[in-house]
Amino acid sequence: MYRILIVDDERIEREGIQQLIQEHHLELETLLAANGEIALEILQKHKIDILITDIKMPFMDGLELSEKVSSLGLDIEMIIFSAYHEFEYARRALRTNISNYLLKPVHIPEFLSVVSEAIQACEDKAAEKMRNEQLVEGYNRGLLYEKEKMLLDSLNGVKINTEAWMSPELLEYVQHKHWLHMILVDCRRKFFDIHNDEFIRLLHDNLSYAFDYVNLSEHQSMLFIKHPRPVPKETLRMLGDQIIRAAAGSLELNVGLVIGRAVNQPEQLYDAYTEMEQMLEFKFFMDEYTLLFADEPFEQAGFDEIELNPILDKVYQCLEYNDFTGAKYSIELLFTYLRTKGQFSSLYTKFICSEIMKKVVTREKNRETAEMNHYLEQIHKTVSLQDLKDHMFAILSLMESVSGASPKKAANLKLIRTITDVIDKEYDQDLSLEGIAERVYLTPSYLSYLFKKETGQSLIRYITQVRMDKAVELLNTTNMKIVDIYKKLGYRSSTYFIQTFRNYHGVTPARFREGSP
Structure with missing residues (x-):
């Protein structure tokens, strides 16, 4: 909805125009001012799209107000209205930034036509602004793609054609305007293919340095810290620790970092990247939250x-x-x-x-x-x-x-009973294969295999069976709402619970309750 400011020193005039807008259901939010000075204060505090102002008013007249609007650079559709004997005066105003005028007393059809034109002009400007923003966004996307391609080509040893990179954003690389420190971000679980934008936002929130960023794979991304001089190692260490802590805190993501040596030419990126990849070999032997420097290589030990x-x-x-x-x-x-x-x-x-x-x-x-x-x-x-x-x-x-071995068979059966007891008692909790495996000191893959081998069904299927049986019991014996039942059964989403129930019993929980004895 657009906002219109009505300025007139006569209350009956400005409120009359406001009433016309309301009676004819024009989608305008109205503000009122008794003179040009008050109107100027409103214009400086609020976004106004359309201005209707009388010509002659005390303190500041309408033409002076229009000049103030121009000097402030405000993009507003301005309409003046005046009595017939002021008509020539009003026409001279059209030589400035006034877009239209009305004569007093206001003729309703003429008023509606002029205001409709102003609204259409606002819509045209909004559409033009959107088109321009889309063009800029498209240009920026193309520029980002070209920059990422250049950086990825450099990492892979592809020679950069300097003449191909003419925009200032890309020439900054080939003209050696700054030093780069690459930071390789490595994650053991798949993350960057789905949550890449979240990680970029985290970097913007936590880094004070200018940087570029490219996604390498679902497990890795590369950060390019840009600075006029090589960044001190201790500063980079603190920067790396900050990224690791932020990822663990806001994204619950454990990452390892390898920080490369400073380079100032695109052709140096390939060798620096190769050094960083070699450091990941040693990350295999380390715990999470690893921070390594490519210029501090480990001595590779031999087996004794x-x-x-x-x-x-x-x-x-x-x-x-x-x-x-x-x-x-x-x-x-x-x-x-x-x-x-x-x-x-x-x-x-x-x-x-x-x-x-x-x-x-x-x-x-x-x-x-x-x-x-x-x-x-x-x-x-x-x-x-x-x-x-x-x-x-x-x-x-x-x-x-x-x-x-029969003792092992008995031990397996005892283990399965322990697992089913846990599920039978804690079906309302957030049960998962990984969580249960940790409690019985087995890997998830082996637990899944053993449970299927001993019971003939998967662990997840058994959890679903227990919950579905309990759902039937609650639907038959209580008046509990379905929105409460799914929480009682350990589900996080009512939609997922209803879909699971339908797949298991053939009907939705509501239909089941209606048809139950």
């Missing part, structure tokens, strides 16, 4: 066979005699050795674990071999030492479960 071989021999011996408890203990010693002896090649670390698992797989020729091969593949997909250790223990637990 005198120390390592006895540990591996113990693992193999335990496996030979089906001593899975001893094998797990020896695996624990192996990972303690890997973690405390320095930084190794993650590839060689996975190779050692794969060799252990090959011995596990080749000693079993039953129907579970395909499942074990699946776990073997997972070794090479692990992203951290802890992740690798979890997979090793999961595979050993799988071996133990299919070994045919």
Whole structure:
């Protein structure tokens, strides 16, 4: 809705125009002023789209007011109205920024025509403004795309054609106007493909430096800090810590950072990026919240066979005699050795674990071999030492479960009873495969496999079954509202609960209650 200011020293005149606007349902918000001085104060405090002003008024007349509006640079549709004997005076005003005029007494059809023209002019200006904003937005999007392409090409070693980058925003790179520090942001879970905009907002909220940003993959993004001089290392360290803390706090995201050396030419980005990628090799052995500098390389340690071989021999011996408890203990010693002896090649670390698992797989020729091969593949997909250790223990637990030992069968059944008891008692909580696995000290993948093997249905299906049975009970025996029932059953969304109920029982909860005895 547009806003109109009516200025006249006679109250009956300005209120009469206001009444005309209301009677003819013109979509205008009206403000009133008794003279030019009061009107000017209103114009300086509020956005006014249309101004109707009398010519002759005390303190400041309408023409002087129109000149003040022009001097302030206000884009307003101005209409003057005056008596017939002031007509020539009013016509001279049209040579300024007045867009139209009305004669007193106001003739209603003429008034409606003039005001409608003013409203249409406002709409035309709004449409033109929107078109201009869209053009600017499109230009900026294209510019952003070109800048991201240039940066990505530089990271991949593609030579930059200086003549192709003529805009000031891109020439700043090829003309060496500033130094760049690249910060590689690495996340172990998939994040940047969906939440990239959220992370960019976080950077704008927490960084005082100018920067550019490109998304590399669902797990990685690159930040380019721009500064006239190389940024001191301690400042970069504080900057990195701030990004890590902000991501953990507002996004609940654990990230690791690798900060590259300062460069001031696009062709230097490729070598600097290669150094940063090599540092990620060592992140495999570290916990979350890792901050590394590419110019502070770690000394890659070698395996000491005198120390390592006895540990591996113990693992193999335990496996030979089906001593899975001893094998797990020896695996624990192996990972303690890997973690405390320095930084190794993650590839060689996975190779050692794969060799252990090959011995596990080749000693079993039953129907579970395909499942074990699946776990073997997972070794090479692990992203951290802890992740690798979890997979090793999961595979050993799988071996133990299919070994045919009756005590193990009883232990599995007891474990399943523990899990079902938890679900039966805590169905109203936020249950998840990961949360339950953590409580019974198993990996989620192994728990899922074991539960399906022992019960014939998935863990998630069992949780749904318990909740759906409880939903039927509440619908049949209580007057509880459906909006309260879904919360009682541990669901966060009523829509998801209703859809699940329909899939399970064939009707919505409301229809079920109507048809229940």
